[in-house]
Amino acid sequence: MVAFSLNGRNVELKVDPATPLLWVLRDHLGLTGTRFGCGMGLCGACTVHLDGAAIRSCSTPVSQAAGRSVTTIEGLGGDHPLQRAWVEHNVPQCGYCQSGQIMSAAALLASNPQPDEENIRQAMSGNLCRCGTYHKVQRAILSVAAVEHWQPAAEDAS
């Protein structure tokens, strides 16, 4: 039995504890938004959050998630500022790498709300995109970082 919190809900399942979290999500829990690309931690398509940090779920045994909190692309809700920026900037081409890109970006912004271009390039370098959407990824992240930057100055708070 492995128990953990998944997108805010508790899950408990009987599974070989060595099974990578990726396959538990996809095959046992039916959450197919997390993608399989390489199985070796090389491409980032399988990126999810474990206690808020970006991890490669293809190379993380589910036992490591026990008692901890996992967030997948489905857990972002579809309306996360990054997801809105992704749609607005038409980031996806084939779309296959994008769940991983967004999860890496969300972890980056959580630890550094105002990354510059170089921070973004470094933080996102583990996420391959065969379609070559890197510029759009960068631009979408920057646009969200910029919004975060403006918010404190907005009048709404008063």
Added chain:
Amino acid sequence: MSLTRRQFIRNVSVTGGALTLGFQLTACSGKPLQLGSEADFQPDAFLRIEPDGAIILQIPKAEMGQGVVTGMVTLVAEELEVHPERIGYAMAPVHSAFADPEMRLQITGGSASIRVYHEILRQVGASARETLIAAAMQQSGLDRASLAARDGRVRSTDGAVDLAYADLVAIARALPVVSDVALKPADQWQWIGHYDQRVDAQAKTDGSARFGMDASPEGCLTAVLLRCPWFDGAVESFNAEHALEHPGVVAVFATEHGVAVVAEGYWPARQAAGKVEVTFTPPGGGLRDSAAITEALTAALDGDDFASVRDDPASAKAGQGTLVSGRYAVPFLAHAAMEPLNATCRLTEGGCEVWVGSQAPDLAQDAASRVLDVPREAVVIHNQFLGGGFGRRAAADNVAEVVAIARELKRPVKLVWSREDDMRHDWYRPPMAGAIEARVHADGSISHWQHRIAGPSINQQVLPVLMGAMLPQWIPGGPRQLVGDFVGKKDFASVEGSKELPYQFDGVSVSYHNVPVPVPLGYWRSVGHSHNAFVVESFVDELAHAAGVDPLEFRRKHLAADSRERRVLDAVAAAASWGNAPAGHYQGIAVHDSFQSCVAEVVEISLVDGKPKLEHVYCAIDCGQVINPDIVRDQMIGGIVFALSAALHGEITLKNGAVEQSNYHDYQLLRQTDTPPMTVVLIDSAAPPTGVGEPGTPPAAPALANALFAATGERQRRLPLRMG
């Protein structure tokens, strides 16, 4: 080539009675195509409007990131007078109505989708609009001139009549389809050339987009397949004793494709596969090592057994001037799309259903029907989003494999390839070697351009497969292979982009020697252009330097004054401030025509420890009328990243007939940190739209090699570039 209205009618109409587009639902000759319900308004095979107003467009092409869904929806939306985002879409089933009118197959390739369908889909939208207006005329008693369609409604000029399309469905479906319609002139376009969103972006952002990998019919098990590492081997024997003891494993058995390990999920299947002992039949003869293949290509170039594909009259200046020559070589390449290959199959009464992301669902259907020995119609293909295609997903080997597994298992099953399977069992871009020479004359003219190309023919292998899906099923494979062998001698895919040299040189000749290899070959983004542009545009640079002329000026001088090539060169040169690179930066330029579009690129680099660092890439494209400017720019950038990944890293090598690379660590792609800023210029054009998915790829490698020459004075004639 644009279809005239008359040709259009000939190509897509069914004879007799009311003209309909592509398919007549009421009087069809083949198997009836019933999509949606009886209550829908279905003017043709492509479009239906449901009673609640939902509009659904059947997409006859594969969406693999190139934006074809958005492009097609936009074309229909323009004439139908609705916002593109109001049009829902579905991947079309396999049906003759959806076969590409040029290729006669339901295949996505040749960057042809929008070029072939732009007028057809505008007609689809316009016919539906006019039929809905005819319904409004009937409803209101007003004449055509007093009614207009806008925003999904038909209104009268005085505002008294205001009907949603939904309100007109019941009347429209009983009316003859209005087919003789004029298309909107360009100055009235709201969406074509202006709409710059993607209609599939949301699903691809929230995780809900369904790829082949996500198919999961009820009770579906997962299979992995142990394939012979060399391509001509088969299973001789296997021992599954330990594998069968692995928890979650359901079955282990051999098929014609390998040993299948079936389990409840990918992980137990993959773990158990590691415990199967397999012996494969020994490899056959032929060229089995990269070194031997390279040698064979070199030997072919040294010989004189070439088939001529272009032979202009010899120049009057034969034997004069300075002879310049070079030998070029490029390797096998893998597609390495992000989604590893996969396919899912469920047997049905007398046939099966297949879920797959395919560039050629009719080839998938044909492959499945051959495995089960059933008529093609007994196979239903559910096409999904493709996690990258680039030509790889035109092949249906994954489909044949999963159907064979389902045939034995008799339960729904999904076959998942590992990344290693995907890398080692691709249909590879073939290696090519080229010997090229020309004479540079004191008056600046060029003569005696001789380009000889040696390498394996893709179409010798692939055409027999394509024909298999086009011809009646009983026709045996032998004659098809004879056609493949014949075409392979002068394979158009091996020489495209060399034969059509745009420069006004004297005495051009291009010839080819096919060197067959026991390795599966396939179409790789831009196909023959991917290697021929490298050779031709690098060598043009060599000639410019030999002539002592600036590479841009040299190209301009030998191109017609009003040519598209000159126009894109000038545009890219202006964008890149050609000749004024920042200190320490070096530029290289290239121009290439492919898929009826014309693209020029400037790659700007610096040198770090003697190795190139990409600083900026500039690109200009003339692809005729742009449908979605943002998607065109993205396709250029994506095509350039694809090409530069190959130019800097891409190489598949063989040892004992097996591929040595396995995953993204030994077959590297550009990453976020390697990708430089890029600038894309779209040339304004009202000409009919041409290719976009592939034409960005060919000029990037030669532009990079030319920049390296500018930086180092050394000519790189091999890919991937190996510095120092």
